[in-house]
Amino acid sequence: MSELADAAVTDQRLVRGARTRRTILRHAVDVASLEGLNGLSLGRLATDLGLSKSGVQTLFGTKENLQIAAAESARDAFTEAVIQPVLTTPRGATRLRALVEQWIRYAEAPLFPGGCFWAANLADFDSRPGDVRDALVRHQQVWRGLIAAELRCATEAGEIADLDAELVAFQIDAVLMAANTALRLGDTTAVDKVNRIVEGFLHPS
Amino acid sequence: MSELADAAVTDQRLVRGARTRRTILRHAVDVASLEGLNGLSLGRLATDLGLSKSGVQTLFGTKENLQIAAAESARDAFTEAVIQPVLTTPRGATRLRALVEQWIRYAEAPLFPGGCFWAANLADFDSRPGDVRDALVRHQQVWRGLIAAELRCATEAGEIADLDAELVAFQIDAVLMAANTALRLGDTTAVDKVNRIVEGFLHPS
Numbered sequence: 001m002s003e004l005a006d007a008a009v010t011d012q013r014l015v016r017g018a019r020t021r022r023t024i025l026r027h028a029v030d031v032a033s034l035e036g037l038n039g040l041s042l043g044r045l046a047t048d049l050g051l052s053k054s055g056v057q058t059l060f061g062t063k064e065n066l067q068i069a070a071a072e073s074a075r076d077a078f079t080e081a082v083i084q085p086v087l088t089t090p091r092g093a094t095r096l097r098a099l100v101e102q103w104i105r106y107a108e109a110p111l112f113p114g115g116c117f118w119a120a121n122l123a124d125f126d127s128r129p130g131d132v133r134d135a136l137v138r139h140q141q142v143w144r145g146l147i148a149a150e151l152r153c154a155t156e157a158g159e160i161a162d163l164d165a166e167l168v169a170f171q172i173d174a175v176l177m178a179a180n181t182a183l184r185l186g187d188t189t190a191v192d193k194v195n196r197i198v199e200g201f202l203h204p205s
Numbered sequence: 206m207s208e209l210a211d212a213a214v215t216d217q218r219l220v221r222g223a224r225t226r227r228t229i230l231r232h233a234v235d236v237a238s239l240e241g242l243n244g245l246s247l248g249r250l251a252t253d254l255g256l257s258k259s260g261v262q263t264l265f266g267t268k269e270n271l272q273i274a275a276a277e278s279a280r281d282a283f284t285e286a287v288i289q290p291v292l293t294t295p296r297g298a299t300r301l302r303a304l305v306e307q308w309i310r311y312a313e314a315p316l317f318p319g320g321c322f323w324a325a326n327l328a329d330f331d332s333r334p335g336d337v338r339d340a341l342v343r344h345q346q347v348w349r350g351l352i353a354a355e356l357r358c359a360t361e362a363g364e365i366a367d368l369d370a371e372l373v374a375f376q377i378d379a380v381l382m383a384a385n386t387a388l389r390l391g392d393t394t395a396v397d398k399v400n401r402i403v404e405g406f407l408h409p410s
Contacts, residue, residue, distance in 0.1 A: 123328035126389035178379035184331035
């Protein structure tokens with residue numbers, strides 16, 4: 001084969017590999033949202049998707065790498081569904097309300113079949129130190145940081161009364177996690193609760 | 206053997222059975238707090254404790270019965286550690302503060318090695334309808350009900366400003382669950398956060 005043809009074959013393989021990787025990760029995230037990241041294994045995913053175990057192993061190496069890749073894939077999906085849509089809204093109280101609204105939508109018509117990926121997995125991995133836990137915690141910190149930043153914008157602009165942004169972000173995140181559980185249990189009053197609690201923080205001074 | 210001797214043998218067996226049952230349940234709760242109730246199986250517990258699988262099976266029957274018995278055993282231990290000690294305190298704000306203090310102690314020097322039993326298992330079982338989930342949810346409802354009842358006492362006695370007891374109980378429970386995760390992750394600021402948040406609800410009108 002010519003060098004060009006060689007390169008084309010390699011490109012084809014890379015494309016195929018990337019596509020298979022995405023398919024596997026999409027399924028891995030679904031499984032992990034329902035049964036936890038610990039329910040993942042290279043063999044199980046291979047069986048579920050009708051792939052060879054050695055093929056899945058070539059793409060991910062170890063179970064831990066697969067778990068981390070699934071956590072990152074869930075984070076990307078979350079960012080696209082919850083965070084990106086609000087980036088055009090004005091910063092401060094308006095953007096915070098939009099974030100909460102997107103989050104509720106994310107938990108109500110779940111992006112992942114088991115509901116919030118972090119609610120399901122942080123509770124499981126909080127007692128298991130390691131790279132998987134670190135990946136999950138990083139996402140939680142970024143998310144709380146986003147909420148705190150909008151709260152700070154809102155107080156600085158005089159939109160809302162002065163408050164401790166870190167403390168309130170911790171509280172709002174806690175309430176969203178509890179609402180995710182309530183929604184899974186069929187308790188539809190959770191959305192109204194979230195809205196009333198968040199509005200409680202956003203009243204003008 | 207005489208009837209009396211017969212009865213004595215039966216009694217002995219019942220006592221031994223009850224003791225073995227307690228031993229198994231204590232271990233089951235520990236395993237479930239770390240790996241989730243789904244990590245439990247009759248065979249696994251038998252192996253861990255050096256018992257015969259058929260013996261464990263005789264005592265519990267099915268995996269689901271074992272899971273429900275473990276949830277009930279965790280609830281009894283929780284009641285003894287967190288609720289009973291506060292029953293002598295005056296009702297209202299004082300008892301609520303005492304409840305939160307006991308709860309923090311429960312999460313800090315964990316009664317169960319994986320931290321809060323319900324934080325670990327509700328997140329896992331919220332998407333799995335059935336008797337195990339129902340047992341977990343019942344406990345959460347009783348716990349939130351306790352918090353709401355003390356809040357109502359406190360408002361009725363004029364100790365604290367008027368508030369929506371159900372909504373605030375939902376919020377306090379959510380914050381305690383988040384603090385449990387934070388404590389597992391080594392974030393010691395969580396206790397201070399909980400105290401500040403709870404005190405925020407207890408200010409006089």
